[in-house]
Amino acid sequence: MICLGIEGTAHTVGIGIVRDKPFEILSNVSSMYRPAAGGIHPRDAANHHASVFTDILKKSLDEANIGFGNIDLIGFSIGPGLGPCLRTAATAARALALYLEKPIMGVNHCIAHLEIGRAVTGADDPVLLYVSGGNTQVIAFMNGKYRVFGETLDIGIGNCLDKFGREVGMPFPAGPRIEEMAKRGKKYVPLPYSVKGMDVSFSGILTAAMHAMERERIEDVCFSMQETCFSMLTEVTERAMAHTEKAEVLLGGGVASNRRLQEMVRKMAEERGAKFYCPPGKVLVDNGAMIAWTAILMKKSGMEMGIEDTSIKQNFRTDEVDVKWR
Ligand code: ATP
Ligand code: FE2
Numbered sequence: 001m002i003c004l005g006i007e008g009t010a011h012t013v014g015i016g017i018v019r020d021k022p023f024e025i026l027s028n029v030s031s032m033y034r035p036a037a038g039g040i041h042p043r044d045a046a047n048h049h050a051s052v053f054t055d056i057l058k059k060s061l062d063e064a065n066i067g068f069g070n071i072d073l074i075g076f077s078i079g080p081g082l083g084p085c086l087r088t089a090a091t092a093a094r095a096l097a098l099y100l101e102k103p104i105m106g107v108n109h110c111i112a113h114l115e116i117g118r119a120v121t122g123a124d125d126p127v128l129l130y131v132s133g134g135n136t137q138v139i140a141f142m143n144g145k146y147r148v149f150g151e152t153l154d155i156g157i158g159n160c161l162d163k164f165g166r167e168v169g170m171p172f173p174a175g176p177r178i179e180e181m182a183k184r185g186k187k188y189v190p191l192p193y194s195v196k197g198m199d200v201s202f203s204g205i206l207t208a209a210m211h212a213m214e215r216e217r218i219e220d221v222c223f224s225m226q227e228t229c230f231s232m233l234t235e236v237t238e239r240a241m242a243h244t245e246k247a248e249v250l251l252g253g254g255v256a257s258n259r260r261l262q263e264m265v266r267k268m269a270e271e272r273g274a275k276f277y278c279p280p281g282k283v284l285v286d287n288g289a290m291i292a293w294t295a296i297l298m299k300k301s302g303m304e305m306g307i308e309d310t311s312i313k314q315n316f317r318t319d320e321v322d323v324k325w326r
Helices: 042-064 083-100 108-123 157-167 177-182 204-212 220-244 259-272 287-301
Strands: 004-006 012-019 023-030 073-079 104-108 127-131 136-142 145-152 248-252 275-277
Touching: 004 083, 012 042, 012 083, 012 259, 012 275, 012 287, 023 083, 023 287, 042 083, 042 259, 073 108, 104 108, 104 145, 108 127, 108 136, 108 145, 108 220, 108 248, 108 287, 127 145, 136 220, 157 177, 157 204, 157 220, 157 259, 177 220, 177 248, 177 259, 220 259, 248 259, 259 275
Parallel strands: 004 073, 073 104, 127 248, 248 275
Antiparallel strands: 004 012, 012 023, 127 136, 136 145
């Protein structure tokens, strides 16, 4: 089976083409909306997705070296995400499915991060630490569903880093620049370590980091933000592993590109005798291949979706999905 998957929950619109047997990502093309100034405006991001869509569709087919006739299934990100972006991706998916007379499958974006991670790394039953701009969740499979064992109570970790970056004049996305700055940090500036039960929160850290900028070096503030936020994430991930008795940990989301976060989680896993997995960058970030692959898993487990079932779900919860393919 060959599936064309469309991702469009936030800044990134992506089209990936995946074959199941043998598993191969035939192409994975994307385009990211970067606001000229300020934060992301959902409607502008959606306009961006619509304007580049046909171009990346063509690139994706060319890269996969196939034509429309080879495609068996259309997948798309049905939620969670920003309404206008989701609607744009869903509309494109419906049009393609109707035009090609092929089945359509709406995919939960968070679960797609986990499934593509399993497929490319060989992890079998991991705890996923999913850290992106808008999302921060610790997810694992239990009793027929992917369940959220911990999450942010306010903003996503990437959002926290990007907002800090915007305030100090870094271009978007700020995560990679903060990582570079942090390497030159020498001093730990205390910031409010915020773990509440299994959940985390970042807005207090953002405020405290902004205040710290009045008296501390930016390198030290970046270093301290990373040390604080990543320790919190590592702590709740470890607790989820202990609770679920799982011996694998997998990273997902754009913030997982960060070497310091990878190092902390790897070390925690080693100390528990667990395995650490981190997919390559192109499948860590939002991408179409993860949607295509998850759509294949859903379809092959017997799930069906008609055009009438494809309304977007802005607040789609990870644990709403009946996971029939595991
Ligand atoms: P989602 O819709 O899942 O919330 P997203 O649109 O935020 O996703 P991703 O591509 O998964 O997209 O992640 C982007 C985020 O990753 C940005 O906040 C960016 O600053 C952050 N990021 C990227 N590289 C790094 C890095 N090296 N260190 C820290 N953060 C990073
Ligand atoms: Fe994502």
